Amino acid sequence: MEIELRINGSAQKLDVAPQVSLLDALREYLGLTGTKKGCDQGACGACTVLADGRRINACLALAVQYQGREITTIEGVDHPLQEAFVRADGFQCGYCTPGQICSAIGMLAEHKEGAPSAATEHLADTGGELDETEIRERMSGNLCRCGAYNGIVSAIKEVAK
Amino acid sequence: MKPFSYLSAPDTATALRTIADSEDVKFLAGGTNLVDLMREGIEHPATVIDITRLPLTGIEELPDGTIRVGALVTNSRLAADPLIRTRYPVLAKAILLGASAQLRNMATVGGNLLQRTRCMYFYDEASACNKRAPGSGCDAIGGFSRGSAVLGASEHCIATHPSDMAVALVMLDAVVEVESVHGIRHVPIAEFHRVPGDTPHIETALAADELITAIELPPVPAAAHSSYRKVRDRASYAFALVSVAAALAVEDGRITEVRLALGGVATKPWRAHIAEELLLGAEATDENFARAAAAELAPALPQSDNTFKIDLAQRTVVAVLRKLNAERSAS
Amino acid sequence: MTTHTRTGSEPGVDASVPVGGAVGRPVDRRDGNAKVTGAVRFSAEHHYPNLTYAMLVHATVARGTITRIDTTAAAAVPGVVAVLTHLNAPRIRPVRNHNIVRDLGPSVSGTSLDYLNTDQVFWDGQPIAVVVAETSAAANEAAPLVEVTYDPLPARVDFAAEQTNATPAKGDLTFAGRTKKGDAEKALAAAEVSVDLRYTTPGLQHNAIEPHATVAVWDGDHLTVHDTTQSINQTGRYLAWRFGVPASRVRVHAEFVGGAFGAKFAVWPGTVIAAMAAKAVGRPVRLALSRRAVSRATGGRTASTNRIALGATRDGRLTSLIQDSVTRTGSAGGLLEATTSPARHLYGAQNMLTRQNLVPMDLMPNTWLRAPGEAIGSFVLESAMDELAYELSMDPIALRLRNEPATDPTGGKKFSQRMQREAFERGAERFGWADRNPEPRSMRDGEWLVGMGTATAYHPVVRLVADVKVRLSDDGSALVQCGFHEMGMGAATVQAQIAADALGIAYEKVRVEYGDSALPSGPMAGNSNQTATVATSVLAACAELTRKVSALARRTGTTGQEPAAALRAARRPFIEASVGSATRFGALGSQSRFLTTFLKDQRWSKAARGAQFCEVRVNADTGELRISRWLGMFDVGRVINPKTAASQLRGAVVMGIGMALSEQSLIDPRNGRTMSAGLDSYYVPVHADIPPIDVDWLDEPDKTMPLGIIGLGEVGMTGVAAAVANAVHHATGKRIRDLPITLDKLL
Incomplete structure (x- = not known):
């Protein structure tokens, strides 16, 4: 159709x-x-x-x-996350990377709106900090088999600052 | 995937009329389960009616304090809603512990209730499964059953219900509003999901021509102090081995209200009535928590791979109640 | 030749590299920009006019004969172009046995099976038909409609039940099935302190996020394939043999591979069947495997059972080391996984006995998976060492250091370099090992029991052979050409760094072309060989080029100026130097270089080493296990690029954590069917499972290797599962000897 x-x-x-x-x-x-x-x-x-x-x-x-x-x-996408991923080596093979970046963009917006995650200690709290535990939980829907998770979290943290 | 004809329903009446008038129709909302099942050949409707444009997206408080949630409210929106986060933290937490953010953004409240099991034998066309192909048998029995149920199972099916959200809803005594051309009816959530018995392919009380239009959350003051604990094989993005939804009220050391439901261990979202009855009026002690949990799990029938769930469920119940109690005394 | 503009031209974001200072610098990977903008194309993403889409049909019995295969319904689906089965698929040459002397590119067939040319079924999941259609939707619709009837045969599919049918494995040139020193059993019986234990590990799946895919295009008898492979040259030669065309007429592209980990070394059915289907329909074919197809038809790691026994004197000197290991192969191929490798090379036990036993099973042939042998073997040995340390009331690190051998315990070769002691000492200090109370269950943080564990990491060095061409142009730029592979290691970045310094030009001026079998022949990427292998030839070619340029400079009086000045003065647009060539004579030369290097390397015991440290938390109520801290301290020779090296080491640790915590192939012992055929049932680690992973290295070049490079792609995975298991014991007092360490084992 x-x-x-x-x-x-x-x-x-x-x-x-x-x-x-x-x-x-x-x-x-x-x-x-x-x-x-x-x-x-x-x-x-x-x-x-x-x-x-x-x-x-x-x-x-x-x-x-x-x-x-x-x-x-x-x-x-034209977003500071892209350069941050390169600098932090937030990937190896690059196959999961577009998904990680799009996901991170969506995630930053969700956090900005005050949406909680399973890692949010006080659910009523809408202005929590986006620390590493929060980033890891919120990004857990994106697998990286090369194991570039540390780099991805660093890149996101840098941009979220 | 088997081809189908696609209709986008402009309004609820059209959707209901279409499903009433034709055979082999499925409503499609977020697609996170149905599209997957169609791709796997498990679902193969002739017609798919896209309902995502229907106006079922409100979250509103009714005069009696009930919260009415439209069936097309996404999981992520419901979990982020301030009313839900403050009055029913158990529900927000259950949703947030399910799936991934992407899936929660797509999945709807109505669709979540209709999720089908993740039993790997159900998903595998080469395996016997009474749920997928009635009468073919159950390869999960005697097979890999780590994910399977210990409560509510039958000799025909041991598949768990996969939803976290529904476990919280069962704990909250939510009501499912369904509509067809014949009108609207309200189904208590406890009656919505069915245990398999000898008809494991019939999973809910929803008739073939009915649409879930909303869920209603009754006022449950005790739920303001509630929580959801999910135990699984990864720290995130995994189905529950055991999950516990609980709310607890204690006065002078005695339990005045308790609500308890289990996920990951049963063929339907499991309200722990036996445990609740034992706990009500009892002292809020670890021993009583453990005794109640043991009574709830006493009828459990395990497989070789999931015997541990009986112990794990009890331990998790105790841990959750202990924590709720401690938080309560601290506050 | 097509250009490799995306792969080669961009130096990356970090361009401030001083001339002569590229090696050792953490430059960003060159393909970074392309990867974060979605510009790179992986195998399935190459489009051709008139492209068709293929989907495999898989057997649903483990062993048997196809007695009937009905394609009527599938063929009737609108858009279906062809349905190929053993009844109508083109006949191609059978798989031949590999001969290492005759054919340097090993026979890379993952199986011994002649796909779609036989009615025999050797495992559940074996491809038995392929649907080719105008759209992927039509192919996906039609594939399930192929009706198959089998005459099933009894099948051996239960690994636990097959143990008694295992027989001693022969091994090969590089790995003996059995090693023996003294009388280990006698020494064990006489030992003052001993442990005699059984460890088991499950089958594992690679699950690279990019599924295997092939686009195959025939033009007369010329075949072009875009393939998810970590061995383009071997794949090309293999396809040439199967399809009976000269190797020069097969071209394999793999500029980008979306993770491989050993899964894309052998040629799996999709590659052969795509080329077969393209031949049959006379159009380009894209065959992208579904995740289920990847899980059921592209190898995986064997399960293993191991007896390990250690005997020691009261002061911790090993008097006996025994490992008896059973692994499997498939009845249609598979490999001997060298699970006793660490036991042979890590400790100076007076008496040793290691035996590999194999049991053939009617399951998907197993294959290489990151650190084959060492991943399993290090779990077994390093867990047992920890158990022995507790028996001896010794610190686990002290026990290991007490048994540091002077020469390789098997064969007595000298170590080219061995900084195991330094790795442990520096690692222990950095990790805070001294703060650990050795008493199990002695550390707690609220509801979480805390434990610390350590283990040795070990992976031997292998170097193969590469042909390389280097060209210097009069504009000062250089081009390095070699058909090597980029699966995420940062290979092109690292070779550009090496070439820049070797030529004495700016890093940004170097372009690297790779991933194309039309280029000078590179090595397969596996066994952590590629960096050192290619570097060997890049350095040789650059040295040759430098000599030529110097001669030219002398003639033109430009000595002392930048290299390109000589070319401009001589009015030569470029100058080239090569190592190896594609001619038959050149191939013989490569073979002799390979043997020379191989024999030279054989004089030494060479390995990447390390010490893994981890801290775990185990929930006292639920048994949930979390990794809270990690340190890997490695002895990996000279590191060319600290940024990409750290990523590789971390990534390998992550894969090891998956092996420790959650990964296992679920093969139904009743029928041999792989039930963990999706990423929803095979749990690889997610973000939330992985804490910050601290990695560092001693940075001491191995003097026997080019630039001192030791490959580091796999060593990071070794010792990980043992470190976790040891930490779990420390936290809980429980020894888990059966991977993965799921929470039910900790209740």
């Missing part, structure tokens, strides 16, 4: 079957391969993109459902 997606600020028309995920639409129909497929089951976070600024797993999103939403992929 004909659908229209708004991706990185521009409207894209494409013809996809309803079962095509947002992830496959990006990678296979629009050539936006920066968003990665790691598990296709919502268990790794490599496919994380932003929908209206909120981080989601594109593998579990049907493309047709996301018409009218503003989708941001790594190709549309």
Whole structure:
């Protein structure tokens, strides 16, 4: 079916079957391969993109459902986190990296809005500090098999300051 | 994935009419479970009705103090809501301990209630599973059963219910509002999920033509002092081996109100009525906590891989109640 | 040749590198910008006109014969181009046995199986058909519709039950199945103090986040593949053999690999089947494995059971060391994992006996996984050493240092370098080991029992051979070409640093091309060999180039000026130097260089070493285990790039933590089916599991290696599980001898 997606600020028309995920639409129909497929089951976070600024797993999103939403992929990201990741060596192979960065952008926004995490000691507290424990818990939806977790946390901490 | 026809419902009435008039239809909200199940070939509806544009996204307080949460409120929004965080911290915590931030941003309250088990034999088309293919058997019995249930299981199915949120809702006596073309009805959460018995494929009280439109959280003053503890194989992003939702009120050393529910150990979100009855009016001591937990787990029927859950559940119950009690005395 | 603009041209963010000062500097990795902007393309992401999408169909029995395979329903799905099975797939040459003398690129086949050319099934998960379609959606829809009937055969799938069928393993040129010194059993019986223990480890899965994928394109008898491989040259030669075309007509690209860890060394079914399917349909084919396919069809680490016995004098001198290990292979291939390697090389026991036993099983063939042999072996040996230390009431570090050998305990070779003592001493000081009360269960923080543990890290050095071409241009830039691999190690960055200093030019002026089999042939990336292997040839080529430039400078009177001045004066656009070549003669030369280096390296006992320290917390109520602190102090020779080296070491520790805490393949002992076939059921560590990991190194170059480099990709994983288990014992008083250390074992 004909659908229209708004991706990185521009409207894209494409013809996809309803079962095509947002992830496959990006990678296979629009050539936006920066968003990665790691598990296709919502268990790794490599496919994380932003929908209206909120981080989601594109593998579990049907493309047709996301018409009218503003989708941001790594190709549309221009954020201090990117340079921070390079400096802190927050990756090795780079495969999970776009997902980590999109996730971190969404995470910083959530924290700014006062959203709690499972690591938040006092749930009623909306202005807690984004310390390492908070970052690790909030980023746990993004696996990194190279084990670059320390670098990722450093990069995020630097930008969150 | 098997192809399906896709409709985006403009309003609730259309959604309900469509499902009433056709066979083999599924509502699709956040997609975190249904899309996965369709990709695995476990669910294969002919028609999918996208309900994400329906106006079921409110969180409002009713005159009697009940909080009404629209079925399409996302998990992350519910957990971040100030009313929930202060009045029902157990619920906020349960949600935040589930899945990942990305999944919580997508998943809805209604969808969370309809989550299907993560039993690996249910997910594997080559394995026998009475839930997926009624009558085929249960390969989880005698198989890898670390994730399986010790309470509420039958010889046909030992799959756990995976939701954390639902455990908190069971503890809170939430009510599920469902709607069909025939009208609206309210189902107490305790009656919403079913134990497998000999029909493990029938998991909830929801009829084929019904839509969850809201959940209602009754006023539970004791819940302001409640908590959720989840024990699992990773520090985050893992399903529960055991989880405990609890609220405790103590006066002069005696328990005046207690609510207790368990996750990860049962085929449905498990309200620990036996333990609650023993605890009510008893002294708030570790021994009493342990005795009550033991009574609750007494009917447990373990598999070789999950015997430890009986002990773990009891230990976790004691730890949670002990902590609630200590915090209470401290405050 | 295609350009490698993204891979080679960018020096990275940090460009302030002084001439001659690149080596040892923590420069940012060169592909950093491309990786954080989503610009890099991994194998599955190369698009070709007319591309088709393929999906595998897997066997659901462990052993048997396919008696019927019906593709009617699958073929009827709109968009399906072909469904290939053993009945209609192109016949290709069978897998041949590897001959190390004839073929330097080892036979890299992960299995001995002729995919889709046989009706035999050797493991549950074996690919038995492939669907090729216009879209991935159509392929995914059709694949489950292939109907298969089997005549099943009895299958050996229960590792625990197969123990008695294990037989002594032969080993090979580099690794003997059995070593013996004195009479270890007798010495054990006579020992003043002894332990005799059994340790078991489960199968493990690599689970690189990038699933295996291949894009295969035929143009006449020329084959191009973009493949997730850590051995492009071997893969190319292997495909050439299977498809009966000259090796020069197969080109393998792997500019970026999304993690490998050994999973992408051997050629797994997807690569062969993609090329087969592309041949059959006459169009380019993309075969990207699903996570389930990765889990069921691309190797994994063997499970193991081990008896380990240590005998010692009252003052802690080892008189006996025995390890009997049982691991498995598949009935269609697999390897002997050298789990007794640490036991052979770490301690100077007077009497030693190590035996590797193998049991073939009807399971997916096992393969290399980071630190094969040492990851398991170090858990076994280093846990047992800790147990012995407690039997002796000795500090675990003191026990280890008391048994430091003067020469390699197996074979008696001299150590090229051995700073094990320094690693322990410096590590202990930095970690605060002295603050540890050795009494188990003596340290507590609220509801958490606290424990500290340590273990030795060890990984032997292997060096292979690489062809390299270096070109200096008259604009002062240099180009280094070598078909090596980048799976996240920072390989190109490090080789650029080495070349810059060797040529005496600025780091930013060096471009490196890699990951393409059309380049001068590089080594496979495994066994932590690549940095030293490529450096050997880069240094040789740069030295040759420098000689040529000096001669030219003398002739043109530009001596003393920058190297490119000579070229400009001589009006030569560039000048080149090579090590090795692709000609047959060149290949023979490479082989002889390999043997020379190999024999030279064999004179020494060489290894990366280290001391792992960790602090754990175990919840007194629930048994939950958390790692709260980590220090790895390593002896890894000269470090070229401290930034990427630290990342590699940390990453390896993280993988070791996964092995310790949560990772295990769940292979159903009733039918051999891999049930941990997703990242929801195979638990790799998440952010929340990993504390800050402190790593450091002694920074002493190994004098027998080029620039003193010792590979460091794997040593960081060794000793990790033992350090955790030892810390858990310290915290709880419980010895966990069966990985992973899940909370139920601590209740």
